Amino acid sequence: MGLSKVCKNAEQALTGIKSGMILMSGGFGLCGIAENCIDALEQMDIKDLTVISNNIGNSGRGLVKILIQKKIKRAICSYVGGNPDLEKQIFAKEVEVELSPQGTFAERIRAGGMGIRAFFTPTGHGTLVAEGKEVREFDKPCIMETALTADFAIIKAQKGDHYGNLWFKETARNFSPLMAMAAKTTVVEVEELLPIGSLPPEDIHLPGIFVQKIFQGANYKNDIEFLILSKEAK
Amino acid sequence: MSWTKEQMALEVISYFKDGQSINLGIGMPTVVAELLPPTLEVMVHSENGVLGVSGRPSQETLSPTLINAGKETISIRPGASFFDSALSFGMIRGGHIDHSVLGGMEVDCQRNLANWMIPGQKITGMGGAMDLVNGSKNVIIMMTHQNKKGESKLVGQCVLPLTGANVVDLVVTDLGIFRPNGKRFIIEKLAPGVEMKNLGNEALFSGTK
Numbered sequence: 213m214g215l216s217k218v219c220k221n222a223e224q225a226l227t228g229i230k231s232g233m234i235l236m237s238g239g240f241g242l243c244g245i246a247e248n249c250i251d252a253l254e255q256m257d258i259k260d261l262t263v264i265s266n267n268i269g270n271s272g273r274g275l276v277k278i279l280i281q282k283k284i285k286r287a288i289c290s291y292v293g294g295n296p297d298l299e300k301q302i303f304a305k306e307v308e309v310e311l312s313p314q315g316t317f318a319e320r321i322r323a324g325g326m327g328i329r330a331f332f333t334p335t336g337h338g339t340l341v342a343e344g345k346e347v348r349e350f351d352k353p354c355i356m357e358t359a360l361t362a363d364f365a366i367i368k369a370q371k372g373d374h375y376g377n378l379w380f381k382e383t384a385r386n387f388s389p390l391m392a393m394a395a396k397t398t399v400v401e402v403e404e405l406l407p408i409g410s411l412p413p414e415d416i417h418l419p420g421i422f423v424q425k426i427f428q429g430a431n432y433k434n435d436i437e438f439l440i441l442s443k444e445a446k
Numbered sequence: 447m448s449w450t451k452e453q454m455a456l457e458v459i460s461y462f463k464d465g466q467s468i469n470l471g472i473g474m475p476t477v478v479a480e481l482l483p484p485t486l487e488v489m490v491h492s493e494n495g496v497l498g499v500s501g502r503p504s505q506e507t508l509s510p511t512l513i514n515a516g517k518e519t520i521s522i523r524p525g526a527s528f529f530d531s532a533l534s535f536g537m538i539r540g541g542h543i544d545h546s547v548l549g550g551m552e553v554d555c556q557r558n559l560a561n562w563m564i565p566g567q568k569i570t571g572m573g574g575a576m577d578l579v580n581g582s583k584n585v586i587i588m589m590t591h592q593n594k595k596g597e598s599k600l601v602g603q604c605v606l607p608l609t610g611a612n613v614v615d616l617v618v619t620d621l622g623i624f625r626p627n628g629k630r631f632i633i634e635k636l637a638p639g640v641e642m643k644n645l646g647n648e649a650l651f652s653g654t655k
Binding site: 240241270289290293311313315316341352387391417434440441443 | 448467492493494495496501502503505508511512513515516517518519521529530532536537538539558569570571572573574575576577580584591603607608609610611612640
C-alpha cells in the first residue's frame with residue numbers, strides 16, 4: 213500500500229458513490245471522458261445525482277448513458293448543443309440545468325479545489341447569467357460567481373503512476389485536472405498505469421496529491437465526434 | 447450583390463496581423479480557419495485547451511484527442527501548446543487574445559450580442575461565448591445579414607437573451623462590414639452592388655466614416 217492508490221477496476225474505485233451525491237466528470241464533448249467509470253455508473257443502482265460536466269455527454273454517448281437512465285436530477289454545464297437527449301430532458305423538466313459560461317464554469321471548479329469561495333468576473337454581466345448575483349464595479353461591472361466542489365470526480369488520463377501523478381494527452385486535459393482538485397474523492401482511469409517514479413517530475417500535469425483512486429482502464433473507444441481530414445488526405 | 451461565406455472570411459482575415467492570437471468560434475467562423483493564408487503568422491486558439499491550431503490532420507496525424515471547440519479533428523503548428531480549461535479561459539478573460547470571431551443571432555447598435563438561446567425553442571448553451579466577448583481585445587461577429595424569415599439581424603435593440611452587453615466591435619455580414627458605436631452602425635464597407643436600402647432598419651446605419 214504505502215503511497216499506492218491503485219484499484220482493480222472502475223467498480224471497485226467507485227465504491228461509496230450514493231444517490232443524491234455531486235459528481236464531476238471530465239472531458240470536452242467525448243474527448244477525454246472516463247469511459248470505464250461511466251460504464252460502471254450505468255450498472256449501479258443510484259439516482260438523483262447532481263452532475264457537473266461541460267457537456268453531460270454528447271451525440272448519445274458518454275454521460276448520456278446515465279442521463280437516459282434518469283439517474284441525473286441536476287446538471288451544471290456550459291453547452292447543450294450536440295446533446296439532443298439533454299435538450300429534450302430540459303424541455304420536459306426531467307432534469308434541472310444550470311448553464312454556466314465555460315470560462316466561469318472552469319474557474320468555479322478551479323476555485324473549489326484551491327479553497328477560493330467566490331470570485332468576480334465580467335463574464336455574463338448584463339445577461340441572464342447575472343440574475344440574482346452580486347454585482348460590483350471594478351474597471352467594469354463584474355458579477356460574483358461561487359466555487360464548485362463535488363463528492364466524487366471521475367477523470368481519465370493517458371498516463372498515471374501508482375501515486376496518482378498524471379499526464380494528459382493533447383486536448384484531452386480540459387477540465388479533468390481542475391475537477392480532480394475540487395472533489396473529495398477523485399477516481400482516475402488511465403490508458404497506461406505506471407510504477408511510481410516512471411513519469412519525469414517536470415512532465416507531471418497533475419500531482420498525485422489530488423487523486424484518491426487510480427486504475428488501469430480497458431477497451432477504450434476514444435470516439436471522434438466530427439472527423440475532418442485535410443484536403444490532401446482525402 | 448452579396449459576399450459568399452468565403453469572401454466574408456477574407457474580409458475578417460484582413461483585420462488580422464502577423465504575431466496575433468485569434469480565437470475562431472464554431473459555425474460560420476470555421477471558414478476563416480480554412481482560408482488563413484500560410485504567409486500570415488498567427489496563433490489560433492481553441493478554448494478546449496490548445497494554442498496553435500493549424501488546419502486538418504492527415505490519416506497519419508489524426509488523433510481522437512486532438513480536437514477544436516467544435517469537437518472536430520485538427521492538427522497543430524510548430525510552437526503549439528496544450529493546457530487545461532482554466533488556463534485556456536485565463537488567456538481569454540485576461541485579455542491575451544487579440545481577435546475573437548463568433549457567429550451571431552442578433553447584434554444591436556448598442557454593441558450587444560445575442561447568440562446562445564431562443565426562449566422556448568432552442569437551447570444550445572453559451573459555451574465559451576460569454577467569456578470570449580468579455581475578454582478578447584477585438585470582438586468580430588460573422589453572420590448572415592438576415593435571419594431565415596428575411597429580417598435583418600442588425601437591430602436597434604436585441605430581443606433575444608444577450609451573450610454580452612456592450613461587447614461587439616465589428617460585424618461582418620454578407621452585405622457589408624459595420625461598426626456599432628452605441629447609437630448606430632457605422633458602415634465600414636459594403637459588398638459590391640449593395641445599397642443602404644438593402645440593409646433593413648435603414649435608419650440605424652450611417653454612411654462611411
